[in-house]
Amino acid sequence: MNTLLGRRTRVLAAITATAGLVLVAACTSTDDGGSGSKTAAGGVELVKGGQLTTCTHLPYPPFQSEIDGKVQGFDVSLIDLVAKDLGVKQEILDQPFENFKTGGSLNSGQCDLAAAGMTITEERKKNVDFSDPYFDATQAVLVDKKAGAGSLAAVKSKNVKLGAQAQTTGEDYAKKQGFDPVSFESSDAVLNGLRTGQVKAVIIDYPVVQGWLKDKANADAFEVVDNLNTGEQYGFTVKKGNTELLAAVNKAIADAKADGTYKKIYEQWIGPYAASTAKGESAASPSAS
Numbered sequence: 001m002n003t004l005l006g007r008r009t010r011v012l013a014a015i016t017a018t019a020g021l022v023l024v025a026a027c028t029s030t031d032d033g034g035s036g037s038k039t040a041a042g043g044v045e046l047v048k049g050g051q052l053t054t055c056t057h058l059p060y061p062p063f064q065s066e067i068d069g070k071v072q073g074f075d076v077s078l079i080d081l082v083a084k085d086l087g088v089k090q091e092i093l094d095q096p097f098e099n100f101k102t103g104g105s106l107n108s109g110q111c112d113l114a115a116a117g118m119t120i121t122e123e124r125k126k127n128v129d130f131s132d133p134y135f136d137a138t139q140a141v142l143v144d145k146k147a148g149a150g151s152l153a154a155v156k157s158k159n160v161k162l163g164a165q166a167q168t169t170g171e172d173y174a175k176k177q178g179f180d181p182v183s184f185e186s187s188d189a190v191l192n193g194l195r196t197g198q199v200k201a202v203i204i205d206y207p208v209v210q211g212w213l214k215d216k217a218n219a220d221a222f223e224v225v226d227n228l229n230t231g232e233q234y235g236f237t238v239k240k241g242n243t244e245l246l247a248a249v250n251k252a253i254a255d256a257k258a259d260g261t262y263k264k265i266y267e268q269w270i271g272p273y274a275a276s277t278a279k280g281e282s283a284a285s286p287s288a289s
Contacts, residue, residue: 040086044244047109052083052090055111057097060187061211062269063117064092074207074269075115078134079236081261082113082252097167103127106239113238113245117205119169120235129240131249133233139170140206141226147200152177152226155201163199165190169232170203194222203228207270 038049047053056075059065064073071092083090099105100114101124119137120130141152149155155162156179164171166183174181182199184190187208193199206227213219238245256262266273 040088042086042244042248044086044248045242046086046088047112048091050088052079052086052088052113053111054079054090054092055095055100055105055114056092056116057186058094060117060208062207064115074135074265075117075236077265077269078253078256078262079113079115079249081256082249085248085252100237101127101167103237103240106237106242112242113236113249115236117207117234118237119232121169124237127240128237129242129246130235130237131246132253133235134253135234137230137232137234138206139173139203139228139230139232140209140224141201141203141228142194142209142212142222143201143225144194144197145221145223149201150225152203152228154225160201161199163190163193163202165204168204169230170205173228173230174203191218210271 038046040046040052054076056064056071058071060073062073063075064071066072071094076090076092080090093105093111095105095110097116100111100116101118105111106114106128114128117135117137118124120133124130141155143149143155143160147155147158147160149158149160154160156177161182162174162179163182163184164174165187166185171181171183181203182193184193187204190202190204191212194202206224209224213222213224236249238249253262256265263273
């Protein structure tokens with residue numbers, strides 16, 4: 001995933017918006033305002049007492065987006081499990097993707113971890129420590145039905161204008177295939193570019209496309225013509241060397257997969273949980289809904 005050009009940090013619910021405040025995710029926020037102990041269960045040190053501060057970039061459904069005045073999604077639900085184990089509440093800070101992809105937000109103490117549908121790459125590992133993979137992802141090629149392009153190869157041969165989200169693995173893939181894609185700031189901007197005809201095709205993570213196609217207007221206008229298995233896996237990130245928090249995140253992921261909680265969350269936000277998912281194979285396929 002994700003974007004370079006960001007938006008201002010904003011606050012959900014009835015909190016007055018000021019730079020640097022957090023978004024309230026799921027449940028209610030802690031009442032201590034960060035004045036409590038910064039040491040959580042298991043000896044995990046937090047940047048603010050009483051809360052696990054998560055950096056993300058909104059919106060990126062179904063992983064994180066604002067729904068009914070709260071940030072919700074697949075990533076949010078999984079990190080809520082980490083927060084529960086630590087005996088704190090999760091608070092979400094909306095930032096440009098570049099801020100935490102490079103480790104800047106983690107190193108400066110703005111957040112404890114980042115959860116943003118982020119693909120694990122060797123380049124990113126130089127700046128942050130990744131959790132164990134928690135999601136196997138593919139890239140979808142979504143095309144305007146009027147473009148008459150039934151595959152990524154056809155998009156290229158017909159010179160169909162292609163778009164992608166800036167600073168993402170989808171954009172990287174497009175460039176490696178010889179495209180000069182139009183870069184959009186966010187997933188919402190990608191969809192808007194497709195709707196307004198700025199582009200006639202896009203490459204973006206398949207689960208995002210799944211969400212778009214639940215809207216009948218989108219499903220009537222656009223179609224998935226390719227599902228590219230690029231071998232990508234998502235991971236949560238922490239500041240390099242933060243072994244205690246990383247261990248807590250990995251434990252929460254493992255426990256959730258073992259006790260069925262992961263399956264429940266997956267089916268709530270992504271779709272049917274295929275047997276292949278548990279084996280580490282890609283579960284994001286055109287047959288999913």
